[in-house]
Each structure stands twice: as C-alpha cells, then as structure tokens.
Amino acid sequence: DVKVTQSSRYLVKRTGEKVFLECVQDMDHENMFWYRQDPGLGLRLIYFSYDVKMKEKGDIPEGYSVSREKKERFSLILESASTNQTSMYLCASSLYRGGQPQHFGDGTRLSIL
Amino acid sequence: AQSVTQLDSHVSVSEGTPVLLRCNYSSSYSPSLFWYVQHPNKGLQLLLKYTSAATLVKGINGFEAEFKKSETSFHLTKPSAHMSDAAEYFCVVSDPPAAGNKLTFGGGTRVLVKP
Numbered sequence: 001d002v003k004v005t006q007s008s009r010y011l012v013k014r015t016g017e018k019v020f021l022e023c024v025q026d027m028d029h030e031n032m033f034w035y036r037q038d039p040g041l042g043l044r045l046i047y048f049s050y051d052v053k054m055k056e057k058g059d060i061p062e063g064y065s066v067s068r069e070k071k072e073r074f075s076l077i078l079e080s081a082s083t084n085q086t087s088m089y090l091c092a093s094s095l096y097r098g099g100q101p102q103h104f105g106d107g108t109r110l111s112i113l
Numbered sequence: 114a115q116s117v118t119q120l121d122s123h124v125s126v127s128e129g130t131p132v133l134l135r136c137n138y139s140s141s142y143s144p145s146l147f148w149y150v151q152h153p154n155k156g157l158q159l160l161l162k163y164t165s166a167a168t169l170v171k172g173i174n175g176f177e178a179e180f181k182k183s184e185t186s187f188h189l190t191k192p193s194a195h196m197s198d199a200a201e202y203f204c205v206v207s208d209p210p211a212a213g214n215k216l217t218f219g220g221g222t223r224v225l226v227k228p
Binding site for chain 2: 056092
C-alpha cells in the first residue's frame with residue numbers, strides 16, 4: 001500500500017513565523033501535491049511537483065513556497081504565517097502515468113495565532 | 114476545462130438501506146474519474162477509479178460506481194449502508210499527465226447514517 005506521511009497532525013504557530021510542513025511518500029511517485037481544505041471552499045491546490053527540483057503553482061500559491069530536493073519528500077513553506085492560513089493541509093502523491101489516482105496523507109491541521 | 118458537480122450536499126440514510134451519491138462531470142479529455150471518502154480529521158481515501166475499462170467499477174467496502182458517458186455521470190452506490198459509512202464523499206476528475214495530473218473535486222456529499 002502507498003503510504004503518504006505528513007510530519008505533524010496538529011500544529012500551532014504564531015503570526016509572522018516561518019512554518020515548514022513536511023510530506024514523505026514511500027512509493028517512488030513522480031508527482032506530489034499540496035492542498036488546503038477549508039469549510040465551504042473544498043480542496044484547493046497550492047503547489048505541485050512532477051519531478052525533483054521542479055515545482056508548479058496551483059490555484060492559490062500566494063504566501064506559500066515549496067521545496068523538493070528528493071523524490072520522496074515535498075515540503076510546504078509558509079514564509080510569514082498569517083491567520084488566514086489557518087487550515088487543514090493535505091499532501092498527496094501519484095504516478096505520472098495517466099489515470100492514476102492521488103494518494104493522500106492524513107493531513108496537518110495548522111492554527112496560526 | 115473540467116468540472117464536477119455533486120448533486121447532493123447531504124444525504125441521510127438508515128443503516129441497512131441503499132446509498133446513492135450522484136455525480137456529473139464535464140471534461141475536455143477522455144476522463145479518469147475517482148471517488149474518495151474522508152472521515153473526520155483524516156485524509157482522503159480512494160474508494161474506486163474509472164479509467165476507460167469496464168463502465169461498472171467495484172471499489173472497497175462494498176461501493177461501486179457506474180460510468181455513463183451519454184449522461185456524463187459517475188454515480189456511487191452501496192446496497193446496504195453501515196454506520197462506518199458516515200463520512201464525506203468526493204467525486205473527482207483527473208487531468209491527463211500532459212496537463213499535470215491535477216484533480217478537479219466536486220463539492221462533496223456528507224453522508225449521515227441513522228441507526
């Protein structure tokens with residue numbers, strides 16, 4: 001079974017802090033994705049990557065950056081956390097081939113105070 | 114452009130009765146379609162996928178979905194609901210690799226199972 005592991009289930013940070021969310025997958029997937037999920041807004045794509053050191057902006061990249069130095073690890077960075085970034089963050093991975101599902105981690109519930 | 118519409122935001126069923134979750138899609142490509150389930154404070158778990166093979170797709174936990182191209186629908190069913198089926202369900206369409214394998218999500222259907 002594919003396993004996508006997010007480093008923290010719950011995280012509390014302060015406004016202005018630099019925040020790192022880590023995601024690791026164990027199935028040698030090329031693609032990795034970061035989403036945030038908010039009530040009434042559904043899942044929104046922040047960034048994705050289809051190869052090491054490659055990154056593409058999703059629908060809501062402002063205030064975020066990403067890093068993919070190794071194939072199995074994809075980090076989401078909040079450069080200067082703000083209260084409107086309080087959310088559930090979900091990481092996913094998939095094979096590059098067509099028709100492949102994304103496999104999700106359990107999520108990190110981030111609160112910015 | 115792709116889009117997914119889940120026709121019911123909430124569905125309430127009694128334990129042991131059938132479940133029907135409705136989904137319509139619009140896609141510029143030959144679609145890859147998925148159903149995911151999300152239990153409270155958890156990530157999304159894949160229930161089943163359609164990728165242009167058989168139109169009736171069987172998934173985990175007794176769920177199945179039927180792809181109907183003429184109706185652009187991909188409805189999810191289960192013959193007999195269990196209390197553990199209470200969760201939120203997402204119908205999803207996938208871009209092909211050349212477009213980044215990105216997913217387009219429906220708005221979700223929250224299922225309540227009454228004893």
